[in-house]
Amino acid sequence: MITNLSALIIIPLLFILLLLFSKDKLLIKKISLFGAIVQLIYIIFILIAYINQSHKEDFTFINSFSWFKSLNIDYITGIDGISISMLLMTSVVVLAGILVSWKIDFRVKEFFILLYLLSTGAYGFFISLDLFLMFFFLELAVIPKYLLIAIWGSGKKEYSAMKLALMLMTGSALILIGILILYFDTQLHTFNILKLTETDIPVETQRISFPLIFVGFGIFTALFPFHTWVPDGHSSAPTAASMFLAGISMKLGGYGCLRVAAFLMPEATIEYSKIIILLAVIAIFYGALATLMQKDLKYMNAYSSVSHCGFILLGIGMLNQTSINGAVIQMISHGIMTALFFASIGMIYERTHTRKIEELGGVIKSMPFIGSVFMIAGLCSLGLPGLSGFVAEMTIFIGAWQNDGIFYRISTIISCASIVITAVYILRASGKAITGPVKNSEFLKLKDATIAEKTASVLLVAVILIIGFTPFLLINLINDDTFIISQNFLKVLSSK
Amino acid sequence: MNLDFFRLMLPELFLILIIFILLIIKIGDFVKQNTYLINIVNILFVLNIGAILLCFNNGELFSGMYISKSIFSFEKLILVCGSLIIFLLSHHWLKNHKHLAEFYILIISSLLGMEYMISSGNFLMFYLGLELASITLAALVNFDLEKKKSSEAAMKMILLSAFSSGIMLFGISLLYGTSGSLDFDVLKNSISANKLNIVALIFVFSGFAFKISAVPFHFWTADVYEGAPISVTAFLSVISKAAVVFVFISVLSPLFNNLYFLWNYLLIGIIALTITIANIFAIRQHNVKRFLAFSSIVQAGYILLAISANNSIAQSSAIYFIIIYLFSNLGVFAVVSAISDLYNKEEMKDYRGLYKNNPMLSWALALSIFSLAGIPPAAGFFGKIFLITSGAFTGNYALIALAVINLVISLYYYLMFIKKIFIEENEYPIEKLKPGLNVYLAISTCVCGILIIGFIGEIFEFITRLFVN
Numbered sequence: 001m002i003t004n005l006s007a008l009i010i011i012p013l014l015f016i017l018l019l020l021f022s023k024d025k026l027l028i029k030k031i032s033l034f035g036a037i038v039q040l041i042y043i044i045f046i047l048i049a050y051i052n053q054s055h056k057e058d059f060t061f062i063n064s065f066s067w068f069k070s071l072n073i074d075y076i077t078g079i080d081g082i083s084i085s086m087l088l089m090t091s092v093v094v095l096a097g098i099l100v101s102w103k104i105d106f107r108v109k110e111f112f113i114l115l116y117l118l119s120t121g122a123y124g125f126f127i128s129l130d131l132f133l134m135f136f137f138l139e140l141a142v143i144p145k146y147l148l149i150a151i152w153g154s155g156k157k158e159y160s161a162m163k164l165a166l167m168l169m170t171g172s173a174l175i176l177i178g179i180l181i182l183y184f185d186t187q188l189h190t191f192n193i194l195k196l197t198e199t200d201i202p203v204e205t206q207r208i209s210f211p212l213i214f215v216g217f218g219i220f221t222a223l224f225p226f227h228t229w230v231p232d233g234h235s236s237a238p239t240a241a242s243m244f245l246a247g248i249s250m251k252l253g254g255y256g257c258l259r260v261a262a263f264l265m266p267e268a269t270i271e272y273s274k275i276i277i278l279l280a281v282i283a284i285f286y287g288a289l290a291t292l293m294q295k296d297l298k299y300m301n302a303y304s305s306v307s308h309c310g311f312i313l314l315g316i317g318m319l320n321q322t323s324i325n326g327a328v329i330q331m332i333s334h335g336i337m338t339a340l341f342f343a344s345i346g347m348i349y350e351r352t353h354t355r356k357i358e359e360l361g362g363v364i365k366s367m368p369f370i371g372s373v374f375m376i377a378g379l380c381s382l383g384l385p386g387l388s389g390f391v392a393e394m395t396i397f398i399g400a401w402q403n404d405g406i407f408y409r410i411s412t413i414i415s416c417a418s419i420v421i422t423a424v425y426i427l428r429a430s431g432k433a434i435t436g437p438v439k440n441s442e443f444l445k446l447k448d449a450t451i452a453e454k455t456a457s458v459l460l461v462a463v464i465l466i467i468g469f470t471p472f473l474l475i476n477l478i479n480d481d482t483f484i485i486s487q488n489f490l491k492v493l494s495s496k
Numbered sequence: 497m498n499l500d501f502f503r504l505m506l507p508e509l510f511l512i513l514i515i516f517i518l519l520i521i522k523i524g525d526f527v528k529q530n531t532y533l534i535n536i537v538n539i540l541f542v543l544n545i546g547a548i549l550l551c552f553n554n555g556e557l558f559s560g561m562y563i564s565k566s567i568f569s570f571e572k573l574i575l576v577c578g579s580l581i582i583f584l585l586s587h588h589w590l591k592n593h594k595h596l597a598e599f600y601i602l603i604i605s606s607l608l609g610m611e612y613m614i615s616s617g618n619f620l621m622f623y624l625g626l627e628l629a630s631i632t633l634a635a636l637v638n639f640d641l642e643k644k645k646s647s648e649a650a651m652k653m654i655l656l657s658a659f660s661s662g663i664m665l666f667g668i669s670l671l672y673g674t675s676g677s678l679d680f681d682v683l684k685n686s687i688s689a690n691k692l693n694i695v696a697l698i699f700v701f702s703g704f705a706f707k708i709s710a711v712p713f714h715f716w717t718a719d720v721y722e723g724a725p726i727s728v729t730a731f732l733s734v735i736s737k738a739a740v741v742f743v744f745i746s747v748l749s750p751l752f753n754n755l756y757f758l759w760n761y762l763l764i765g766i767i768a769l770t771i772t773i774a775n776i777f778a779i780r781q782h783n784v785k786r787f788l789a790f791s792s793i794v795q796a797g798y799i800l801l802a803i804s805a806n807n808s809i810a811q812s813s814a815i816y817f818i819i820i821y822l823f824s825n826l827g828v829f830a831v832v833s834a835i836s837d838l839y840n841k842e843e844m845k846d847y848r849g850l851y852k853n854n855p856m857l858s859w860a861l862a863l864s865i866f867s868l869a870g871i872p873p874a875a876g877f878f879g880k881i882f883l884i885t886s887g888a889f890t891g892n893y894a895l896i897a898l899a900v901i902n903l904v905i906s907l908y909y910y911l912m913f914i915k916k917i918f919i920e921e922n923e924y925p926i927e928k929l930k931p932g933l934n935v936y937l938a939i940s941t942c943v944c945g946i947l948i949i950g951f952i953g954e955i956f957e958f959i960t961r962l963f964v965n
Contacts, residue, residue: 068953070809070960071885132881146911149678150919158919162911169907173900177882179887180896 003049003061005077005127011039012120014114025108029098032112034304036095037135039123043084043091050084051477053304058484059129059194066134072190076129081478082328083126083328086255089332090126093247093339093461096241099456100343104152104238111152115240118144122248125424126255131179131191138220138252140166145249148241149233159200160229160236169227171219175256178212181205182264196264203267208404210268214261214276222254222282222306223313229439235355236300242298246305247339252332254312258324258485262316266488270320274407276317281411283310288421297345297355300429301338303379307418308334311470314415315396318408321479321486323399326392328478333380333388333467341377342459344370347453348433351431357429362438375459378426383419388467393419395471504564506551507572508615510544511608515601522597530596533589534934537600541580546939552649554965556617560679563617567962571815572611572740578735578822579607584938585830586727588837588931599639599830603731610739614746619678622747626664630657630707633736637724648822649723656706656716660708663802664703670696680751687754704748707740708796711769718777721789726833729785733792734825738818741799745811749803756806763804764895770797773904782843782844784832787913788825794906795821798880801887810886812959817879820867820949824876827864827942831857834931841926844913849922854929858917860939862946867912869948870903875950882956 015035022028026495046061053060062078079087097115102112121141128134143166149182151162179191188195195427201209219226231252234242262269269276287307308330347362349355364371371406380387383394400412438444449457467474502509509660517540520526527533552566583590590596609628615621638650644895672678675686687693706713721729752759771794780789799821802814834857835850836842851858867876880903888896949955 066953068882068956070812070957071882073953135881136872136877143866143871147914147918150915158915162908162915165911166904166908169904170901173904176884176900177893177897180885181893183885184888184891419499 003046004062005046005063006080007042007233008039008123008127009120009214011035011042012116012123012127016116016120019109019113019116022109025090025105028109028112028276029102029343031051031096032098032116035116036091036098040091040095040395044085045349046079047084047088050081058481062129062194064129072188072192073132074130074190075191076192076194077127077133078129078194080126080481082255082258082481085328085332085474085477086126086251087123089251089335089463090119090122090248092459093243093335096339096343096456096460097247097439099452099459100243100244101238101240102452104240104452105362107151111148114144114148115244117141118148118244119248122252125252129193131182131196131260133191133194134256135179135348138175138256139172140168141252142172145237145241145245146232148244149210152238152241153347154238155236155237156232157236162235164423165228165230167219171216171226171253174212174216174219178209178216179260180207181212185209191257193264201265202263205266209264209270210261210272214272216314217256217261218279220314221250222253222283222287222309224279224286224310227283227287228307230306231302232300234305234342235237235296235298239342239350241345242337242346246342250305250309251331251335254309254327257313258327260315263485263488266492268368270318270479270489270492273317273319276313277408280310280317281414283307284314284415284418285421288418288425291425292421294425295357297348297357297360297429297433298342300357300425301341301345304422304425305334305338308338308381311393311396311415314411315399317484318396318400318403319489320399321482322402323396324482324485325475325478326394326396326399328394328482329388329395329467329471329474332474333392333464336460336463336467337377337380337389340373340457340464341381343453343456343460344374344377347449348366348374352440357433359439360433360443361436361440362443363434365438366444366446371448373449373461374434375430376461376464378430380468382422382426386465386468388464388471391467391471400414400489450452500555501557503551503600504553504555504557504930505562507544507569507576507606509546509603510547510613511611514540514544515604515608518597518601522601530591530593532592533596533600536581538583539574541583542577545573545580548576548673551755560617560681561621561661562612564615564705565746566965567746567959568614570962571614573734574609574815574819574822575610576744577664578738578826579603579731579821581826581938581941582727582730582735582829584728584934584941585839586725586833587934589725589727589833593639595639595641599636602632602636603728606620606621606630606636606731607735608947610735610780612774613739615741616747617680619671619680619683621669622743623661623665625708625817627661629736629739630661632668633657633728636728636731638863639728640723643723645723646725647723651722652716652909653720659712660703660706662799663699664705667696667699667701667703670699675958680747682752685752687752689758693755694758697752698760698762700748701759701875704740704744705766708800709793710766710796711773711793714770714774714793718781718786718789722783722785726785726836729788730826730829730833733788733823734822734829735797737792738822740816741796741803741814744800744803747816749811753806759804760804760890763800764892765805767797767800768895768898770794770800773901775902775909778906779912784842784844784847787909788828788832791906791910792825792843794902795825795868798883798899801895802883805886805889807886807889808960808963810889812884812956812963813879813882815959816956817883819955820875820879820946823942823945824864824867824874827860827939827946828868830935830939830942831861831864831905834929834935835926838929839926840932846926847913847916848920848927850917851925852922852925857929857939860943863943863946865910865913869907871907873947875946875948878950911928916919
């Protein structure tokens with residue numbers, strides 16, 4: 001059967017096996033590229049099959065068997081509109097990431113195997129419908145990140161890698177406690193998400209379990225007081241790893257917050273929604289302000305990721321369909337946009353050996369392509385209409401404005417205001433580093449992007465433009481599923 | 497009856513047979529070369545594994561003194577397999593040892609004692625097995641005959657081991673005093689919450705806590721592990737520990753079922769202490785063997801977590817974890833012993849830059865370490881999560897939270913080790929190792945075990961079914 005989702009895990013594993021037995025560096029790169037293309041094509045197949053299916057259910061292409069019977073752990077995979085769009089985003093970022101790391105020369109085989117392992121974790125996470133399976137894939141992605149940063153990274157890489165690994169593991173530890181509470185406090189004793197949605201989880205259980213799971217996933221997606229791994233981790237990582245980290249890995253957290261915390265426990269989500277919004281707004285505003293202070297391009301983008309991921313949590317916290325739509329679009333838009341950003345910063349760094357805004361200048365003169373890519377990513381980040389960032393943030397704001405009450409109004413206004421700050425740092429950075437006067441005449445001799453880098457950038461820019469100009473494609477895809485989530489909230493609210 | 501004797505006691509009889517063969521070889525000096533002797537023992541052990549596989553029988557001998565159940569046979573199978581892997585991984589050390597036959601006789605006697613301990617139906621039999629297992633172990637610790645540290649460790653071990661046996665014996669005598677019997681079946685029903693029994697429980701429990709080296713009875717562990725030859729350290733930390741856990745599960749838990757509440761409190765205290773304190777100590781170690789000693793204490797704490805739940809799923813997950821722990825820990829020991837035997841390097845700092853010349857060995861070591869740390873896709877992840885899930889049966893979420901947070905702390909020191917191997921620079925990194933076929937066999941068995949066991953749910957189901965039968 002063509003729509004067996006387990007293939008999404010098996011394909012990368014097969015390519016890892018192939019990589020293990022290949023010696024030549026160029027061959028390894030070609031195999032990894034080929035694998036990423038196969039995966040992308042397969043996901044497009046699934047997307048087409050998903051759109052063409054006759055009857056719409058919550059989850060489709062379900063494939064399940066009992067894994068550890070006496071513990072009631074099942075292997076269940078299935079997708080809905082949200083997860084398929086996440087899968088698509090992941091495969092695009094993976095492909096771009098592999099293209100960008102074409103020049104890597106140190107421990108090539110290990111590098112690509114770890115990238116594959118990381119992406120396997122992400123694919124598996126998005127398709128699993130069992131909390132245990134989900135947890136397995138979430139943890140699977142942690143150690144590759146550690147090794148990628150610690151071995152191939154730059155700067156204070158060992159410190160950053162350790163910080164990232166320990167913080168993410170703390171996050172997954174909280175998630176583990178949360179799902180164990182869910183497991184033991186419901187009568188079914190199951191990790192199965194499909195069965196858990198049908199049962200009523202007692203409100204007392206939700207009150208304990210929700211914060212654990214939400215904060216746990218929140219650590220992955222830079223929830224405010226737990227965001228400190230993001231700047232260090234992202235800026236120390238090699239280019240492809242930063243793209244994966246910000247593009248894919250942080251979305252694991254957002255998706256988990258939505259799928260596990262908000263979807264399974266609507267009562268608790270409503271009770272805690274104000275706290276979520278508060279933390280999200282702090283993240284948005286504080287992240288934006290902190291970005292203003294950065295002198296290093298990678299640190300700048302990392303802090304702006306904190307700010308942008310705050311929008312995801314804001315969208316979830318606002319509890320209506322439009323805002324949740326916005327949160328999902330923001331996840332995808334930010335994934336692509338930040339990958340593009342890191343890719344262009346990586347290209348600049350590789351050539352000029354500096355990421356300091358002060359030391360750069362006039363990049364666009366010698367490297368017009370890279371300069372323009374940087375500008376596009378920046379403009380997307382500040383929400384220029386026609387690019388995906390605008391669609392995502394606009395949808396979240398519209399959704400947020402639907403909630404009456406002074407608290408919601410103020411938080412929305414503060415979040416909107418952060419866009420102005422975003423404009424300041426983006427325009428300042430691109431004005432100084434990309435278009436400004438040439439500081440170092442050495443830079444004029446540098447070569448522009450290679451074909452591989454151009455392909456990667458064009459791919460990412462294309463996705464940004466597609467979402468920017470035809471957002472209805474994406475919204476139609478996720479609409480039914482966000483409707484179910486928001487309907488859950490409405491049911492609880494009306495019963496009160 | 498006669499046939500039953502052979503049928504039920506086959507695992508032990510086979511070991512006794514091996515011991516006799518070795519004695520005859522030694523006396524007659526039939527085998528001159530160590531390599532031949534190693535091969536003979538390895539083949540005999542493979543045959544032993546086959547024999548145990550054939551005899552998953554239920555029954556009892558000597559009017560209930562010796563009990564055979566299929567779960568016991570399975571536990572013995574684990575012990576024998578583990579010993580075989582240890583023989584393989586310490587091939588280099590064994591090959592050059594002057595008293596090889598004695599080494600084998602002692603280590604197999606210890607194994608025999610453990611098997612009798614598991615199968616015992618009476619405290620007399622149990623104590624006999626326990627002493628046979630621990631006295632021979634003390635002699636084994638001393639087997640690096642030229643090293644002063646080795647003798648010191650053996651001295652420490654024999655003194656403390658005798659002390660703990662004494663305490664346990666005192667507890668057993670109190671039990672005998674209240675019930676007039678040493679038979680587990682009789683004791684099971686006669687134990688009640690009177691003061692004498694509670695004191696007895698605490699004494700017996702302390703004896704066991706010593707054997708499993710739980711905090712605060714752990715002080716001997718690091719020194720003994722450091723002083724002993726690596727094969728013996730591996731035996732101590734895997735086989736001996738596994739045997740004690742098996743006894744915990746199948747003998748002690750049912751025996752003190754009437755005092756479960758007290759039993760549980762003792763366990764909770766010990767678990768919390770063990771995983772926290774051993775974790776903190778593990779961070780500060782510079783010697784690989786001491787590091788592994790503390791890491792194995794932490795693992796023991798997690799196993800006790802499952803035992804505290806006292807139901808069949810929890811007990812299955814403890815045994816499941818033991819299998820995984822065996823492969824992971826022996827995987828680490830295989831690499832450590834190769835480096836120690838060939839280059840005599842045992843400090844953590846010697847491992848810097850190991851990856852440069854030994855990529856395959858480094859990955860095997862890393863995989864084993866990840867398995868110990870409970871990181872997927874290594875089997876240790878499944879083992880750890882099931883232990884924690886079983887622990888949550890009791891509803892004691894504070895303890896679960898402590899256990900889970902300690903997982904993060906333990907990740908720190910395991911990653912520090914990984915960092916040394918893969919990232920740090922070394923002026924004189926360890927050269928390319930060629931440890932030989934036997935060691936490669938041991939390492940690949942461990943790696944395959946770590947990669948495969950977790951994903952096959954059927955193994956877990958098999959253990960659960962054994963408990964029901």
